[in-house]
Amino acid sequence: xxxxxxxxxxxxxxxxxxxxxxxxxxxxxxxxxxxxxxxxxxxxxxxxxxxxxxxxxxxxxxx
Amino acid sequence: xxxxxxxxxxxxxxxxxxxxxxxxxxxxxxxxxxxxxxxxxxxxxxxxxxxxxxxxxxxxxxxxxxxxxxxxxxxxxxxxxxxxxxxxxxxxxxxxxxxxxxxxxxxxxxxxxxxxxxxxxxxxxxxxxxxxxxxxxxxxxxxxxxxxxxxxxxxxxxxxxxxxxxxxxxxxxxxxxxxxxxxxxxxxxxxxxxxxxxxxxxxxxxxxxxxxxxxxxxxxxxxxxxxxxxxxxxxxxxxxxxxxxxxxxxxxxxxxxxxxxxxxxxxxxxxxxxxxxxxxxxxxxxxxxxxxxxxxxxxxxxxxxxxxxxxxxxxxxxxxxxxxxxxxxxxxxxxxxxxxxxxxxxxxxxxxxxxxxxxxxxxxxxxxxxxxxxxxxxxxxxxxxxxxxxxxxxxxxxxxxxxxxxxxxxxxxxxxxxxxxxxxxxxxxxxxxxxxxxxxxxxxxxxxxxxxxxxxxxxxxxxxxxxxxxxxxxxxxxxxxxxxxxxxxxxxxxxxxxxxxxxxxxxxxxxxxxx
Numbered sequence: 091x092x093x094x095x096x097x098x099x100x101x102x103x104x105x106x107x108x109x110x111x112x113x114x115x116x117x118x119x120x121x122x123x124x125x126x127x128x129x130x131x132x133x134x135x136x137x138x139x140x141x142x143x144x145x146x147x148x149x150x151x152x153x
Numbered sequence: 154x155x156x157x158x159x160x161x162x163x164x165x166x167x168x169x170x171x172x173x174x175x176x177x178x179x180x181x182x183x184x185x186x187x188x189x190x191x192x193x194x195x196x197x198x199x200x201x202x203x204x205x206x207x208x209x210x211x212x213x214x215x216x217x218x219x220x221x222x223x224x225x226x227x228x229x230x231x232x233x234x235x236x237x238x239x240x241x242x243x244x245x246x247x248x249x250x251x252x253x254x255x256x257x258x259x260x261x262x263x264x265x266x267x268x269x270x271x272x273x274x275x276x277x278x279x280x281x282x283x284x285x286x287x288x289x290x291x292x293x294x295x296x297x298x299x300x301x302x303x304x305x306x307x308x309x310x311x312x313x314x315x316x317x318x319x320x321x322x323x324x325x326x327x328x329x330x331x332x333x334x335x336x337x338x339x340x341x342x343x344x345x346x347x348x349x350x351x352x353x354x355x356x357x358x359x360x361x362x363x364x365x366x367x368x369x370x371x372x373x374x375x376x377x378x379x380x381x382x383x384x385x386x387x388x389x390x391x392x393x394x395x396x397x398x399x400x401x402x403x404x405x406x407x408x409x410x411x412x413x414x415x416x417x418x419x420x421x422x423x424x425x426x427x428x429x430x431x432x433x434x435x436x437x438x439x440x441x442x443x444x445x446x447x448x449x450x451x452x453x454x455x456x457x458x459x460x461x462x463x464x465x466x467x468x469x470x471x472x473x474x475x476x477x478x479x480x481x482x483x484x485x486x487x488x489x490x491x492x493x494x495x496x497x498x499x500x501x502x503x504x505x506x507x508x509x510x511x512x513x514x515x516x517x518x519x520x521x522x523x524x525x526x527x528x529x530x531x532x533x534x535x536x537x538x539x540x541x542x543x544x545x546x547x548x549x550x551x552x553x554x555x556x557x558x559x560x561x562x563x564x565x566x567x568x569x570x571x572x573x574x575x576x577x578x579x580x581x582x583x584x585x586x587x588x589x590x591x592x593x594x595x596x597x598x599x600x601x602x603x604x605x606x607x608x609x610x611x612x613x614x615x616x617x618x619x620x621x622x623x624x625x626x627x628x629x630x631x632x633x634x635x636x637x638x639x640x641x642x643x644x645x646x647x648x649x650x651x652x653x654x655x656x657x658x659x660x661x662x663x664x665x666x667x668x
Contacts, residue, residue: 108287
């Protein structure tokens with residue numbers, strides 16, 4: 091299971107990148123993406139996916 | 154790319170001549186008018202810190218420029234007055250930015266601006282998100298480079314305070330001695346109507362819990378700044394019906410914790426910005442509502458009234474924005490140096506100017522205090538200025554008017570009003586003129602360097618006297634001289650005693666009026 095970023099709604103603020111415990115989020119061609127092979131939905135690290143908790147545009151969602 | 158200094162524009166036409174002829178001037182001793190923060194008002198070490206900072210000293214804002222570098226797009230809270238999706242280069246309000254910069258780009262931009270604008274004294278990070286969110290990584294990387302390459306520039310940041318307690322030590326290490334915290338409430342019941350959520354300790358908090366955590370972190374951060382000897386300015390957004398009366402309590406609480414300045418700003422809630430408040434019809438205050446609240450808070454934490462609520466990438470003197478001249482593309486093509494000689498020359502000049510000014514202002518103030526009785530009510534005057542504390546802008550070219558209150562007690566700056574430029578390309582725009590009238594409707598007079606016949610008639614009909622006889626003279630001295638004559642007319646029954654009209658702080662753009 092992994093999360094994804096709805097790029098049309100993303101403001102490219104980078105808040106998610108800073109919070110991801112797995113360094114799964116990176117900036118590619120002007121938009122942030124989540125590497126599904128690294129994403130754990132924060133299981134074992136936190137109570138809820140951090141990218142979704144911090145995103146101002148609520149655009150980090152289950153893939 | 155020569156040095157675009159144009160000192161005469163800033164300092165007034167024929168600086169030396171003016172200095173010799175300047176009328177014995179005036180103004181307000183700081184004790185007479187709380188917000189005119191002069192050296193007499195504060196400890197020498199504090200004055201040393203703020204005297205060249207346009208956002209911390211009302212006096213400095215006539216002479217010095219700031220720039221914000223937009224390196225911090227991430228935020229850790231959501232405010233109902235903010236929508237960071239919206240971006241327009243014609244918009245001027247916090248949280249808005251045209252280009253996000255990397256720390257390296259920001260540093261190059263600072264050096265480019267510093268060599269073009271000698272008035273530059275302050276580099277601030279004000280978002281467009283929160284400067285300390287996401288660990289403050291970009292903000293501190295920028296400060297690290299700037300403190301090496303341009304040590305004469307003051308560094309400052311603006312934050313919502315949530316992450317502040319974690320970073321006070323580090324700010325101190327970079328010699329950041331000015332921090333602004335936006336504090337809109339000291340009561341979670343008020344706070345839950347302003348903040349839908351915060352992100353703290355790896356969790357999204359909502360409702361009263363969110364507001365309570367934010368409040369506690371803000372107070373802790375403020376106390377830590379005070380003990381670290383860092384000056385704290387508190388920004389509060391005045392939201393009628395939600396926190397307007399509550400801001401007096403905020404003022405008292407932040408004063409108790411050592412805040413240096415309190416800046417109460419009007420809510421901006423145009424529905425077109427897409428903010429929660431904008432979309433739900435929450436209105437901002439009128440000019441007189443804002444002023445009344447600011448007046449009620451006098452005597453508490455010192456008030457700041459010259460804030461322009463500028464963009465997170467603003468460049469220039471407050472009230473102007475030259476950001477368009479320094480886009481990433483243009484900066485990449487510029488040769489930049491770290492030579493600070495021009496800035497130093499400018500600062501020395503301002504320093505010598507200041508000494509003369511204090512005396513001149515006091516003389517004009519004393520003259521009014523002696524000759525005008527307290528029964529004459531204070532009035533507001535609008536001033537068209539390009540800076541340098543002078544009336545040096547054409548009515549039709551003004552993009553804002555500075556508002557001074559002048560009365561028996563002296564003259565003081567109490568605010569500004571943004572307008573659409575009336576005259577563009579040589580002809581007047583009637584729609585723009587109506588926004589000017591709405592913006593300065595509570596004023597008895599408008600001081601300008603020059604004005605055409607047509608707007609003059611319209612202003613007179615609206616009860617606002619256009620005055621061009623003080624062209625290029627100092628604002629406060631002129632206001633006091635005008636008030637003395639005005640009081641004379643009041644006593645003869647030729648002028649009304651006081652003005653009771655209200656005004657609009659940011660009148661809608663003509664385009665919106667037409668729609």
